[in-house]
Amino acid sequence: MPQLGESVTEGTIGKWLVNPGDQVKKYQPIAEVITDKVNAEIPAPQDGTIVSFAVAEGVTVKVGTLIAMMETGAGTGSAAAAQPTAPAAVGGPVRASSGPAAALAPAPSPGKAAAAPAPLAAAGSATLDRAEAGGGARYSPAVMRLAQEHGIYLNRLKGTGLGGRITRKDVEAYIASGAAAEPAPQAETALQAAAAQAPGSAQTASPAPAASPVPQPMAADQVIPVDAVRRRIAEKMLQSKHEAPHAWTMMPVDVTGLVKLKEQLGEEFKRREGISLSYVPFFIKAVVEALKEQPIINSQWAGDKIIIKKEINISIAVATETALAVPVIRNADRLSIAGLNHAVADLAGRARAGKLTLDDISGGTFTVNNTGYFGSAMSAPIINHPQAAILSFEAITKTPVVMENDAIAIRSMMNICMSLDHRILDGLVCGRFLQAVKSRLQGYAAGTVQLY
Amino acid sequence: MAVLNFLEAVRETLRAEMRRDKDVWVVGEDVGKKGGVFGATLGLFDEFGDQRVQDSPLTESAIVGVGIGAALYGSKPVCEIQFADFIFPAFNQIISEAAKMRYRSDGDWTVPMVIRAPFGGGVHGGLYHSQSVEQYFTSTAGLKVVVPSTPYDVKGLLAAAIRDPDPVLFFEHKGLYRAIKGEVPEGDYIIPIGKADVKRDGTDITVITYGKAVHFCLEAAEELAKEGHSALVLDLRTLLPLDREAIMTAARKTGKVLIVHEAGKTHGIGAEVAALIAEECLFDLDAPVQRLCGPDIPAMPYAGPMEKFYMLSPEKCLEAMRTLAQF
Numbered sequence: 001m002p003q004l005g006e007s008v009t010e011g012t013i014g015k016w017l018v019n020p021g022d023q024v025k026k027y028q029p030i031a032e033v034i035t036d037k038v039n040a041e042i043p044a045p046q047d048g049t050i051v052s053f054a055v056a057e058g059v060t061v062k063v064g065t066l067i068a069m070m071e072t073g074a075g076t077g078s079a080a081a082a083q084p085t086a087p088a089a090v091g092g093p094v095r096a097s098s099g100p101a102a103a104l105a106p107a108p109s110p111g112k113a114a115a116a117p118a119p120l121a122a123a124g125s126a127t128l129d130r131a132e133a134g135g136g137a138r139y140s141p142a143v144m145r146l147a148q149e150h151g152i153y154l155n156r157l158k159g160t161g162l163g164g165r166i167t168r169k170d171v172e173a174y175i176a177s178g179a180a181a182e183p184a185p186q187a188e189t190a191l192q193a194a195a196a197q198a199p200g201s202a203q204t205a206s207p208a209p210a211a212s213p214v215p216q217p218m219a220a221d222q223v224i225p226v227d228a229v230r231r232r233i234a235e236k237m238l239q240s241k242h243e244a245p246h247a248w249t250m251m252p253v254d255v256t257g258l259v260k261l262k263e264q265l266g267e268e269f270k271r272r273e274g275i276s277l278s279y280v281p282f283f284i285k286a287v288v289e290a291l292k293e294q295p296i297i298n299s300q301w302a303g304d305k306i307i308i309k310k311e312i313n314i315s316i317a318v319a320t321e322t323a324l325a326v327p328v329i330r331n332a333d334r335l336s337i338a339g340l341n342h343a344v345a346d347l348a349g350r351a352r353a354g355k356l357t358l359d360d361i362s363g364g365t366f367t368v369n370n371t372g373y374f375g376s377a378m379s380a381p382i383i384n385h386p387q388a389a390i391l392s393f394e395a396i397t398k399t400p401v402v403m404e405n406d407a408i409a410i411r412s413m414m415n416i417c418m419s420l421d422h423r424i425l426d427g428l429v430c431g432r433f434l435q436a437v438k439s440r441l442q443g444y445a446a447g448t449v450q451l452y
Numbered sequence: 453m454a455v456l457n458f459l460e461a462v463r464e465t466l467r468a469e470m471r472r473d474k475d476v477w478v479v480g481e482d483v484g485k486k487g488g489v490f491g492a493t494l495g496l497f498d499e500f501g502d503q504r505v506q507d508s509p510l511t512e513s514a515i516v517g518v519g520i521g522a523a524l525y526g527s528k529p530v531c532e533i534q535f536a537d538f539i540f541p542a543f544n545q546i547i548s549e550a551a552k553m554r555y556r557s558d559g560d561w562t563v564p565m566v567i568r569a570p571f572g573g574g575v576h577g578g579l580y581h582s583q584s585v586e587q588y589f590t591s592t593a594g595l596k597v598v599v600p601s602t603p604y605d606v607k608g609l610l611a612a613a614i615r616d617p618d619p620v621l622f623f624e625h626k627g628l629y630r631a632i633k634g635e636v637p638e639g640d641y642i643i644p645i646g647k648a649d650v651k652r653d654g655t656d657i658t659v660i661t662y663g664k665a666v667h668f669c670l671e672a673a674e675e676l677a678k679e680g681h682s683a684l685v686l687d688l689r690t691l692l693p694l695d696r697e698a699i700m701t702a703a704r705k706t707g708k709v710l711i712v713h714e715a716g717k718t719h720g721i722g723a724e725v726a727a728l729i730a731e732e733c734l735f736d737l738d739a740p741v742q743r744l745c746g747p748d749i750p751a752m753p754y755a756g757p758m759e760k761f762y763m764l765s766p767e768k769c770l771e772a773m774r775t776l777a778q779f
Contacts, residue, residue: 140707141734141738142707161779162779165779168708168738
């Protein structure tokens with residue numbers, strides 16, 4: 001199962017598009033895969049013949065799992081005749097199907113698959129020279145044992161070994177740092193369960209965290225099976241809440257000028273562009289400009305470092321009847337209000353139609369959440385992992401406000417609510433960021449803003 | 453305390469043992485007046501006479517056969533095989549007679565004999581003066597196989613071998629004879645057979661080796677330290693019996709093991725050491741056990757570049773050690 005997006009960890013084989021025995025060309029689609037947010041086709045990694053499927057239609061497997069075997073040609077020229085063909089795994093490195101011998105050496109790359117190693121070289125020298133692509137998913141016995149003894153969820157570690165492999169020293173350092181003392185959430189105990197099956201290690205298994213009792217439905221209750229999308233949402237929310245210490249802050253904004261502006265321009269815009277002008281592009285515009293003033297907001301926590309993202313890619317939360325999608329407007333800082341309006345309309349439309357692509361949902365650096373759309377006055381959003389913060393724009397409400405000259409006026413007021421990863425961000429910088437957003441929103445008025 | 457080279461340590465230990473025990477005597481080709489082809493017995497003929505320093509015909513089966521007979525008769529022969537490459541005519545004597553004597557006589561008879569043999573390549577010796585033959589013997593219970601790497605170890609281990617009540621094969625890497633010098637205490641001491649030695653302590657990788665390769669690995673470890681990786685170098689010193697405890701301790705310490713020997717890879721000592729680690733240390737391993745060995749070709753080539761290709765070197769060791777450290 002290939003990696004179909006940065007946050008995608010598993011996929012369901014929707015439909016096999018070929019049959020065992022079929023000849024396939026490189027890049028020919030061989031299967032449809034359904035992930036939590038997108039559907040994609042898996043291309044053949046190279047020319048060859050499909051030998052067998054390892055995963056049936058409708059079955060969900062983790063990224064990196066063997067899904068099919070194919071036989072490939074043996075290189076070029078005479079070598080093709082002289083060498084037996086070698087099986088190559090479709091959709092990623094060979095994993096579960098590898099025998100004990102293969103487990104010691106990384107899977108040969110497809111190009112080398114048929115070339116037998118020179119006997120002399122193999123006999124005379126050590127052979128650790130081939131890095132395993134994305135080696136984080138295969139753990140040495142020492143790493144597995146330590147993870148099990150200390151209840152460590154290995155996906156949390158950064159590997160320093162070849163190809164990012166997590167080494168025994170990495171785990172020992174992690175234990176020494178005290179980070180391992182944190183309990184692993186339920187969703188993360190699968191590895192430990194797997195490790196506990198290793199022979200001779202059962203006696204050292206640490207007790208699993210006590211699971212809270214699972215509610216049982218009563219006779220009249222309606223039971224909705226948790227589908228891949230709902231489960232993915234649950235996992236991501238849990239992961240974000242668990243990993244990022246959320247802090248929350250809110251600021252009221254006077255958007256009277258913006259409301260008037262939209263009233264003035266809306267009709268003309270709709271006539272000219274064919275779609276309604278919404279508030280969201282104004283919000284995004286204010287956000288990207290404020291992000292440029294406070295670039296640390298546009299960042300990610302990476303264990304031992306904080307990565308400030310150069311690109312400003314705004315994720316927008318799009319609600320559907322049953323789920324939530326967060327498509328991304330790439331380089332949102334390069335778009336005009338009109339351009340943003342189109343981008344939002346396009347992504348929201350495709351999200352509701354279930355037609356988002358992988359690119360649409362990848363690479364976001366900051367999330368804008370239009371909770372005012374359904375009338376919320378205040379919300380505490382969960383950060384869109386691994387971003388540093390999320391900003392909700394609440395409902396615009398006419399409110400009596402005390403003005404600077406102590407007069408009371410009826411103004412269009414809106415709260416903006418920000419959840420922030422307190423590992424990265426502190427109150428001061430977030431306050432400055434919100435002030436920057438606020439001053440832009442309050443500055444919107446007829447004649448002060450270009451739509452194009 | 454004197455600084456001796458490897459060969460001098462052999463000679464002085466033979467001299468000391470012959471002075472200590474009148475039953476100790478040497479036999480081999482040219483060991484008498486000539487003092488041996490390398491000079492290991494130089495001066496012994498003059499000091500101990502022709503009864504205790506006996507030249508033999510060019511017949512290795514006779515050298516060992518005479519040794520076995522004399523040992524059964526109560527003396528303590530030290531047989532010299534001029535080059536380990538020529539030990540094979542004596543193979544039957546060693547395997548079928550010496551190794552089995554205690555067992556088949558139910559302990560009534562023993563063979564307190566030492567067979568010394570220079571082995572190893574890198575000296576431009578070609579096919580018949582370069583072989584590493586230890587692996588032919590290490591699968592034979594009843595023998596002890598010792599391969600020292602330093603003058604200090606030579607003295608302690610050769611003395612222990614001569615005093616051992618059973619047959620001991622004592623292989624001396626000829627490339628070390630004059631290349632390696634070291635402090636050798638003057639007093640009497642022995643190093644127990646079957647004990648490995650940590651020649652350098654480290655935390656990142658474990659290198660298990662013996663013979664001349666010990667020095668290659670130590671040199672490589674120095675370089676590796678400059679790159680920030682710390683290597684533990686374990687010198688096996690005795691190949692039969694293996695020091696299982698020392699091997700397991702060293703393997704567990706780092707979880708990354710490289711085994712290095714000049715002898716061929718297939719069915720080599722490294723295979724046995726790797727198997728032991730696989731059996732006993734799996735859950736401490738952080739990398740596949742690696743081996744850096746001589747290539748599986750029939751013999752050490754004579755041509756210079758080809759000999760270089762065959763032989764281990766500090767550079768080859770460093771490369772393998774670095775690769776393992778970075779894994």
